[in-house]
Amino acid sequence: MIRPFAEREADWQQRWEAEGAFNVALDGDRAHMYVLEMFPYPSGRIHMGHVRNYSIGDAMARYWRMRGVDVLHPIGWDAFGMPAENAAIKHGRPPAEWTYENIRTMRGQLRRLGFSYDWSREIATCHPEYYRHEQAVFLDMLERGLAERRKTHVNWCDHCETVLANEQVIDGLCWRCDNEVRQKEMDGWFLRITAYADELLEGLDTLDEWPDKVRTMQRNWIGRSEGVQIRFPLEGVDAELEIFTTRPDTLYGVTYMAISPERTDLDQWMPEANRAAVAELRQRMASGDVAEDEKVGVDTGLRAKHPLTGQVVPVWAASFVLAEYGTGAVMAVPAHDQRDWEFARQYDLPVKVVIDPAESSAWSPEESAWEGAGTMVDSGPVNGLPNDEAWQKIADAVEQQGVGQRTVQYRLRDWGVSRQRYWGCPIPVIYCDDCGIVPVPREQLPVRLPEDVEVVAGGGSPLARRKDFVETTCPQCGRAARRETDTFDTFIESSWYFLRYLSPRDTERPVDPDLARRWMPVDHYIGGVEHAVLHLLYSRFFTRVMRDLGYIELDEPFRHLLTQGMVIKDGAKMSKSKGNVVDPDDMIARYGADTTRLFILFAAPPEKDLDWQESGVEGMARFLGRVERVFTRSLHSLEQRRDGETREAFADLGRQLHVTIDRMTSDIEKRFQFNTAIAALMELLNAWSLAIGEGAELNSDEASTVRELVETYPRLLAPFAPHLAEELWQVAGGEGFVAHASWPQADPARLVAERVEIPVQVNGKVRGRIEIAPGAPKEQVLEAARSHPNVARYLEQGTLIKEIVVPDKLVNLVVRNG
């Protein structure tokens, strides 16, 4: 008997769990595959985005398991983070309690969805046995100079009361709360991701199974540019102005210099009046008085000497010059840089043309800058050269004269990881008045985060108020000292969790190198594209760091990346604020997990956004109902026999089954296109349903086809609707779990049809169809095509000049009008 969905789903989930059906031993000798979905933040409840993410991953995991591969498919919790603190403030409960309760709730939801996780490997990053290893890795980084403490301008979110990394500022707003981010000068810990900039960039070329989109975003984010640093001596003072340019070819076109007003180091050389003006501009910018795209500047009174020509040009302080990029100063070539041009316009500075665009161009320096290629003019020794050659020549000259050198600049900044928050991993350092920064000795790890705290609004980090946490003794001198009260950016936990799943209870080390050698990289990594330059960049960095620290031998953590689209309803992303949220639990209760998962996989290919339509869910429930009925009728039919001819509807059914297997196999394995795999399953059911009718009696041919369908269909369904598949498998007398059964194999001999219908075109338009035997000789096919009555009609109207035959596909007859 096939039981109602609620009953059967609960039962199969319980049986899978009781038998540890999806636990995997990592030391087997079979082929292996690591399928991973981005782990969730335990925010309270699973949402449809999660269901989509995990349904995709589970389909892949289940498929490969049936292919006889050892599949590692773990799950865990990205459990540190701000929402826990906000909830604590709101409800007066410690963040730990709130977090663990959410994990319980969400774990239950995931179980009700029937995902095939190895639950024995579950991790939560807020657990001391997880973060102790992270602290150890940080100490290693500290020793290697890959982690440093610095005072700099940082991104500060007033709402979250913490610092943000550059990657976490989206369009000037906080990635988490959309609050405006402002600059603030602070001490903090930085990880030297810039030391890996080139490697991270080059590594992208090896990631040929990543979407181009993500690789491009990372490339842009790293922002490598090759150029030249050039020193301009300042007139009358003992100082130089160093600039970075990617256009040394335009060096002879410099008419002024521009520095960031935030630079204070040159103040001492400026005439008093100018110094005051620069200070005022600095003040205006700090108070947000100068708009983002506004170009404001003042003359600093300083004069720079051109290193090649000796010409003297003014130095301006200009709002458009970024303090953090390059040297915080630029040489301005208004004729060949639009930004310099606009500034020159505004302040009536001279424009000097040094590149003559191709004669075809009607460019005028009165109207805009010319940033394109051309021939050098008014540039001393390089006159007449194409500008790309001049680029190298001038760079050579600069280097030979000792006034500068070729360099590479990056947009990427070091990763600021200090967070002035409580619910995160403690940074394992101690501050001693005498010894300075002292790492926590390794035998004292983990530095535990006290969990019994009270969090209050606007009170800053509760850690700073906990004397029992802050007050300690210096490991070096033994005198009273203070612990660091900032915690790590929670993106650190997610930068290595995929390694931890291999040996989640290992107390000795973060990762088992032998298992990592065998199981890494992750074969299929599935998650949202929103992490393109956050989690995915950090993880690539951290993997390399752990490699260089000797933990693993691995460059790239994720082989194939699948970025799934959003879940949309009524034209907008599902969100509480839009009020268009569909609750997964509600769907499970009304339609069951199988229907919900199947709909999600069917409604759109994984990378595209998915439009949630209740009618579509109902359609999917109908489909599964039909599967049950056709299946039951088939079992009934198999008990009755008749003599006589095989009926038309059965004739091709066996072949269709094998075509379906073939299509689904490539859809899942190569194309990751589950919507068409499911469509194929539906088509097969339609043909089967038509044949079996209300439960017809069968002759022996028909019976063997139906027998094959009954034995195969549950297996084809298993990656998508695992509960019903188990139920059907059991009813049909299958051994063990269908989840452990073998994926059906298409028999190539049975894919071939006896007859195929192909279109016959005349001048590219379909004028008839003929039925032929597959592989029929060309002449025979043409003969049939020409004698088709409707085709013949068109042939009569002209002369046949060309005949094209695509074997078993199409015939095209070309006729010239006569």
Next chain:
RNA sequence: GCCGGGGUGGCGGAAUUGGUAGACGCGGUGGACUCAAAAUCCAUUGGUGGUGACAUCGUGGGGGUUCGAGUCCCCCCCCCGGCACCA
């Protein structure tokens, strides 16, 4: 502005290597079953013309290559995503 991805029926989407455009599902229409409804089953469903066989138009717009173009090339329009004073 630059980079990336798109634009196909009433809707979600198929079309894998240049070879039958619209698979599959939703929705619609007609019918069967029923006292009736629901559920289910069957048929039909891109537009236009035609009783029909068929014809004709049709994959954002315009041009091109080809026996043949949703797919390749050129120009343009629109939508989505990313970056954006990065020197």
